[in-house]
Amino acid sequence: MVKIIEDKKFSELTTFKVGGPIKYYAEAKSEEDVKEVADFAKEKNLPIFVIGGGSDILVSDKLFDGVVVHYTGDSVSLEESGEFSLITSEAGKNWDDLVEFAVAKNLGGIECLSGIPGTVGAAPIQNIGAYGQELKDTFVSLRAFEIEKGKFRTFYPEDCDFGYRESIFKNPEYWQKFIITSVSLNLKKNADPQVVYESLINYMKENNVHDVNLRNVRDAVLAVRKSKFEDPKEVGNAGSFFKNPVIEKVQAEKLIKEYPGISCRETKDGRYKCFAGWFIEKAGWKGKTHKNAGVSPRHALVLINPEGKATATEIVELSEKVAKDVEAKFGVTLTPEVQFINF
Numbered sequence: 577m578v579k580i581i582e583d584k585k586f587s588e589l590t591t592f593k594v595g596g597p598i599k600y601y602a603e604a605k606s607e608e609d610v611k612e613v614a615d616f617a618k619e620k621n622l623p624i625f626v627i628g629g630g631s632d633i634l635v636s637d638k639l640f641d642g643v644v645v646h647y648t649g650d651s652v653s654l655e656e657s658g659e660f661s662l663i664t665s666e667a668g669k670n671w672d673d674l675v676e677f678a679v680a681k682n683l684g685g686i687e688c689l690s691g692i693p694g695t696v697g698a699a700p701i702q703n704i705g706a707y708g709q710e711l712k713d714t715f716v717s718l719r720a721f722e723i724e725k726g727k728f729r730t731f732y733p734e735d736c737d738f739g740y741r742e743s744i745f746k747n748p749e750y751w752q753k754f755i756i757t758s759v760s761l762n763l764k765k766n767a768d769p770q771v772v773y774e775s776l777i778n779y780m781k782e783n784n785v786h787d788v789n790l791r792n793v794r795d796a797v798l799a800v801r802k803s804k805f806e807d808p809k810e811v812g813n814a815g816s817f818f819k820n821p822v823i824e825k826v827q828a829e830k831l832i833k834e835y836p837g838i839s840c841r842e843t844k845d846g847r848y849k850c851f852a853g854w855f856i857e858k859a860g861w862k863g864k865t866h867k868n869a870g871v872s873p874r875h876a877l878v879l880i881n882p883e884g885k886a887t888a889t890e891i892v893e894l895s896e897k898v899a900k901d902v903e904a905k906f907g908v909t910l911t912p913e914v915q916f917i918n919f
């Protein structure tokens with residue numbers, strides 16, 4: 577029997593530490609439990625919201641009149657296949673623990689994704705990425721419960737529509753229609769680590785790391801992240817609040833001419849990906865606050881809940897002010913990377 581809890585709040589379940597009360601909350605540790613919770617929601621005619629680590633969402637302050645499900649099963653299995661190992665993890669496993677497990681076994685492909693908060697089940701939703709790696713690079717398949725049909729289904733890469741912080745699961749037709757229960761990745765045995773990202777290369781040089789192996793890369797990523805990003809255990813936040821905008825060549829060339837120090841890079845399709853953090857900083861928002869919400873003084877792309885007192889409304893207001901100023905100053909539109917829930 578799954579325990580249904582009636583006094584949970586989103587503020588206890590999200591790394592932003594904001595969000596209103598929840599009508600029903602349940603933890604499912606097995607596929608049987610998932611079915612049971614789905615039946616409960618169906619009986620009550622209530623929507624389901626699936627929560628992982630709560631690290632990429634901003635939830636409104638009002639009551640969520642539905643059932644929040646958190647999958648807690650976290651077992652991992654390995655299957656050898658030539659030069660690769662197929663690693664299958666249940667959705668409830670902490671993502672970084674899975675990276676540590678892989679690195680300890682000298683399996684490469686996700687080492688640059690060290691230190692990303694959240695669960696394994698949430699990783700495909702936004703195709704997590706950092707320091708030149710993305711989940712989709714090693715993704716093989718996932719298993720998910722289709723709530724409406726009451727059946728399990730397997731998704732392969734071609735079903736997932738992965739993009740920059742995107743997947744089919746963010747598409748309104750799929751959003752909150754599936755409960756992911758496990759994810760399989762193909763990791764390379766004794767792999768040469770990938771170090772392509774400038775700040776990572778610099779860190780390694782500065783710290784005289786010559787023997788580049790998976791363990792060193794993981795350590796370097798953790799150290800760089802620690803120095804730059806806010807630790808959600810200390811300060812409420814949900815990582816990058818906005819996506820890095822991709823703009824047309826004409827606009828990029830104009831901006832580069834006007835602001836020689838700008839951070840923009842040409843992409844494969846001839847457009848330019850610019851760093852949102854740079855725009856926000858140059859618009860004067862780094863370290864600034866609005867009511868109880870703030871822009872991180874360490875990394876301008878991260879909005880924070882500095883004292884733990886911010887409401888969702890205050891964070892939304894702040895994000896709108898930041899985006900408005902960036903638009904006015906640079907003509908660049910920022911779009912949120914975090915998911916807005918129950919607004």
Ligand code: EPU
Nearest residue numbers: 706707815816818819820839851853854857874875876877
């Ligand atoms: N920058 C500034 N001011 C700042 C912060 C950044 O000017 O306050 C500029 C700098 O020029 C810097 C550049 O932005 O060199 C890039 O910054 P960083 O390397 O920190 O990367 P990012 O583009 O801000 C992205 C991801 C992060 C990921 C890092 C590392 C997005 C939206 N964010 O951040 O992912 O960890 O690269 O790969 O793509 C997340 O998705 O929540 C997240 C944290």
